[in-house]
Amino acid sequence: MTTYNWGMIGTGVIANEMADALNRVNGSVYAVTALDQDKLRAFAAAKHVTKTYATADELIADPNVDVVYIATPHTYHYAYIKQALNAGKHVFAEKAITVNAKEFDEVQQLAKDKGLILTEGLTLMHMPIYDQVKQLIAAGKLGDINMVQVNFGSLKDYDPQNRFFNKDLAGGALLDIGGYATAFARTFLAEQPNVTLTTAKFFETGVDEQSGIILKNPRQQMAVMALSLRAKQPKRGVVSGTKGYVEISDYPRATTATITYTSDAHATTTQTLTAGNAAEALDYEVRDMQRYIAAGHDDGQLDLSHDVSHIMDGVRNAWGMKFPFE
Structure with a gap:
């Protein structure tokens, strides 16, 4: 497998996981930058990173960087993605890839114009179990798919200053965790939704604390x-059809899917599919990203991110919720 020089922007929790995955799959991490210089040096030492940069500008300008990985708060993604693409770098950005669909459409077109790979860090797009489930559905085993149910709930500490609740940093449940649920839903819907019904409870800072969404x-x-x-x-x-349903637990990093066949009114049968390893979720992301680069296409992953971005925009529009910088 071809290896690449990855440059990382950010040294938070998910960046630590990604650095470990890069070392396992790619063999090394080439460069890293972060605002906190002490954390930067500690991260570079712990993850055996070849080069450190004081600023993202310097990292992106390095001609040896092939891929820029972005693990910053959501509000910084758009500018860094544009800067990296314009510098001729492939980009892997953590979710949410951009704050809104307008930003997304611009960077998607830019990546296309530049002939570069742009991918969003949504683990469920890369877990092997989903290939098996999609093949089962495509074979008609569940009949006509009519309904998808999906949830995601975190219990974050009460802290109005935390980025999860900070409106200036595009906080809220929808952009922080909703991308996973939306990507799951869109994966199993045959077409993009055109109807959105939703209501939300807002945290005191004005971001969405919880919501119910029907598409x-x-x-x-x-x-x-x-x-x-x-x-x-x-x-x-849960994905439900006229012949049965499939349940996927811990779906962002799922390894198991349980199918219940219901076409017989008097009896049901079950089947369990297994694939992959949850501990290797980011390894799959790295392998897929590097495969996309080598192949020159992304197997439709950015199109899925496009639909997710537009669905989430529709949800926020229905709430009438905008971020201060929009």
Whole structure:
């Protein structure tokens, strides 16, 4: 497998995980930058990073950097993505890839114009179990898919200053965890939804603390989503058809899917599919990103991110919620 020089922007929790995955899959991390210089030096030493840069500008300008990895608060993604693409770098950005669909459409077009790979860090797009589930559905085993149910709930500490609740940093449940649920829903809907019904409870800072979301597409398929930042929920997705349903627990990094066949009114049968390893979730992301670069295309992943971005914009528009910088 071809290896690449990755340059990392950010040294937070997910960046630590990604550095470990890069060392396992790619063999090394080439460069890293962060605002906190003490954390930067400690990160570089712990992860055996070849070069450190005081600023993202310097890292992006390094001609030896092939891929820029962005693990900053959401509000910085758009500018860094544009800067990296304009510098001729492939980009892997953590979710949410951009704050809104307008930003997304611009960077998607820029990546296309530049002939570069742009990918969003949504683990469920890369877990092997989903290939098996999609093949099962494509074979008609669940009949016609009519309904998707999916939820994601975190219990964040009460802290109005935390980025999760900071409106200036595009906080709130939808952008922080809703991308996973929305990506799950869109994966199993045959068309992009054109109807959105939703309501939200807002945290005191004005961001969405929890919400209920119903989506419907032109084929009358529906998805029902529940999100929360101050109430823990199991990460559970269910895809239901006329012949049965499939349940996927811990769906962002899922390794198991349980199918229940219901076409027989008098009896049900079950089947379990297994694939992958949750501990290797980011390894799969790295492998896929490097495969996309080598192949010159991304297997449609950015198109899925496009639809997710536009769905989430529709939800926020229905709430009438805008961020101060929009």
